[in-house]
Amino acid sequence: MSSDRIQWVLGLGYLVQGFRGFPWLGANFFLTEELHVNPGVLQLLQNSANLPMVAKPIYGVLSDSVFIFGQHRIPYIAFGAFLQSLSWLAIAFLSSSNLSIFALSLCLLLSNLGASLAEVANDAIVAEATKQQHGNASSLPSFVWMVSSLGGILGNLLGGFVIKTFSSHSTFLVFGILAFVQFLVTVNIRESSLKLPKNPSPPSIKKHISDLSHVLRKPEIAYSIAWIALSTALVPVLTGTMFFYQTKFLKTDASLVGISKVVGQIAMLLWGLVYNRWLKSIRPRKLIAAIQGTIAVFVVSDLLFVKGVYRDLGVPDSVYVLFFSGILEALFYFKTLPFTVLMARLCPPGCEGSLMAFVMSAIALAFIVSGYLGIILASFVGVTVDDFSGFTRGLAIEAICVGIPLILTSWIYDETEAKEKSKKKE
Structure with a gap:
C-alpha cells in the first residue's frame, strides 16, 4: 500500500513538472511575438530563469534536516507547487502592456524556485524508496521519468494548440490552476503513509552539510558528477537561435513547434x-x-538541416522540425536517467536529498553555462534576427564540443571495473 501511495505522490508531482513545458512554450512565443526580443535575449532569459535550480543543494539539506510538522518531504513539495501557482497566475493576470521583461523574469525565477523545491523533495523520495528496493521501488526512477515525459507530451501537444487558438496568456492561467490543484492535493497527504526509511542521523543542518561534504569527497561520486556537469557545460547550445530560425526564418507554425516538442x-x-x-x-x-x-550525431544533423541538405534531398523543413528538432532537445536529458540511478546506488543512507539535490544542481548549472556559451557563440559567428549565415559554423563548433567529453568517460564510476581492480590487488 505504501508503494502505491508513493507512486501516487510522485506521479502527480512529476506529471505537473513535466507539464511545465506548456506555459514555457507560451512564454517563448510571448517574448518573441509581443515583447519582440532577439535570439540572444530569449536564450539569456531562458537560462537565467533556471538560476534557482543551482541552489538545489541548499534545498536538499533543508529537506533532509528541517522537519515541518514532523514531515520533511511533503511540505516542500506543497510549498513548491504553491510558488509555481502564484507566479504563473501573476503573469496570467497582468496585462500585456504591464508585463515588462523585468516583471516576467521575476515571475519565472519565482516559478523555478518553486519547481526546484518540489523536485528536490520528489527526487529524495525516489532515492530513499529505491534504496529500500521494496515492491515497485526498484523501478521508481523509470516510472517518474515516464510520468514526467507524459506530462511533457500533454503540455507541448496542448501548448501549440492553445497559443494558436487563444493566446500565450491562456497557458499561464491553465498551469497556474493546475499547480494550485497539486498544492491542495499534496497538503492533505501525510508523509507517514509513505513509509519512508527513518534518517539514521539527527536532523541537524550542520551534520547534513558535513555528511554531504564527506560524500562528495568520495572519488567515485566526485569524478562522476564532474563528468556529467562538464559534458553539458562544455557544449554551447543554440536552442534560442534554432527557435528563431524555425519560427522567423522558416515561418514554422506554433502548433508544429509544439508538436515537435511532443x-x-x-x-x-x-x-x-x-x-x-x-x-x-x-x-x-x-x-x-x-x-x-x-x-x-544529431547536432551534425542539425547542421545539415540548416545548410539545406535535407531540403535538397526532398525532405520538407517542416518534417525535419517535427521529427528531429524535439528529439535533439530531449537527447541532452537522456543521460540523466542512468546517471541518477548510479548516484542513488552510491549514495549512503540519510544523505539522499542532499546528494541528489547537489547532482541536479550541478546539471542545472551546467545547462545554464551551456546556454550562456551558446549566446556568446551565436554572437561570435554573427547570427542575428535577420542573418543566419553563420549558423552552420556555430553548429559545427557545437558538435565538436559535444564530442570532447567522450575522451574523459573514465571519470564515470564503473562498478564492474572497480571490482576487477579490487580482485587484482588481492
Missing part, C-alpha cells in the same frame, strides 16, 4: 520504457557515453 517528450517516454526493460543492466559508463555520441 515528439521529443515521446522519445523521452520511450527511453524510460526501453531503459527499464532492457538497458538497466548495461554499465552506466558505456550507456552514458553512447548517448553523448548520439547527441553529437
Whole structure:
C-alpha cells in the first residue's frame, strides 16, 4: 500500500513538472511575438530563469534536516507547487502592456524556485524508496521519468494548440490552476503513509552539510558528477537561435513547434520504457557515453538541416522540425536517467536529498553555462534576427564540443571495473 501511495505522490508531482513545458512554450512565443526580443535575449532569459535550480543543494539539506510538522518531504513539495501557482497566475493576470521583461523574469525565477523545491523533495523520495528496493521501488526512477515525459507530451501537444487558438496568456492561467490543484492535493497527504526509511542521523543542518561534504569527497561520486556537469557545460547550445530560425526564418507554425516538442517528450517516454526493460543492466559508463555520441550525431544533423541538405534531398523543413528538432532537445536529458540511478546506488543512507539535490544542481548549472556559451557563440559567428549565415559554423563548433567529453568517460564510476581492480590487488 505504501508503494502505491508513493507512486501516487510522485506521479502527480512529476506529471505537473513535466507539464511545465506548456506555459514555457507560451512564454517563448510571448517574448518573441509581443515583447519582440532577439535570439540572444530569449536564450539569456531562458537560462537565467533556471538560476534557482543551482541552489538545489541548499534545498536538499533543508529537506533532509528541517522537519515541518514532523514531515520533511511533503511540505516542500506543497510549498513548491504553491510558488509555481502564484507566479504563473501573476503573469496570467497582468496585462500585456504591464508585463515588462523585468516583471516576467521575476515571475519565472519565482516559478523555478518553486519547481526546484518540489523536485528536490520528489527526487529524495525516489532515492530513499529505491534504496529500500521494496515492491515497485526498484523501478521508481523509470516510472517518474515516464510520468514526467507524459506530462511533457500533454503540455507541448496542448501548448501549440492553445497559443494558436487563444493566446500565450491562456497557458499561464491553465498551469497556474493546475499547480494550485497539486498544492491542495499534496497538503492533505501525510508523509507517514509513505513509509519512508527513518534518517539514521539527527536532523541537524550542520551534520547534513558535513555528511554531504564527506560524500562528495568520495572519488567515485566526485569524478562522476564532474563528468556529467562538464559534458553539458562544455557544449554551447543554440536552442534560442534554432527557435528563431524555425519560427522567423522558416515561418514554422506554433502548433508544429509544439508538436515537435511532443515528439521529443515521446522519445523521452520511450527511453524510460526501453531503459527499464532492457538497458538497466548495461554499465552506466558505456550507456552514458553512447548517448553523448548520439547527441553529437544529431547536432551534425542539425547542421545539415540548416545548410539545406535535407531540403535538397526532398525532405520538407517542416518534417525535419517535427521529427528531429524535439528529439535533439530531449537527447541532452537522456543521460540523466542512468546517471541518477548510479548516484542513488552510491549514495549512503540519510544523505539522499542532499546528494541528489547537489547532482541536479550541478546539471542545472551546467545547462545554464551551456546556454550562456551558446549566446556568446551565436554572437561570435554573427547570427542575428535577420542573418543566419553563420549558423552552420556555430553548429559545427557545437558538435565538436559535444564530442570532447567522450575522451574523459573514465571519470564515470564503473562498478564492474572497480571490482576487477579490487580482485587484482588481492
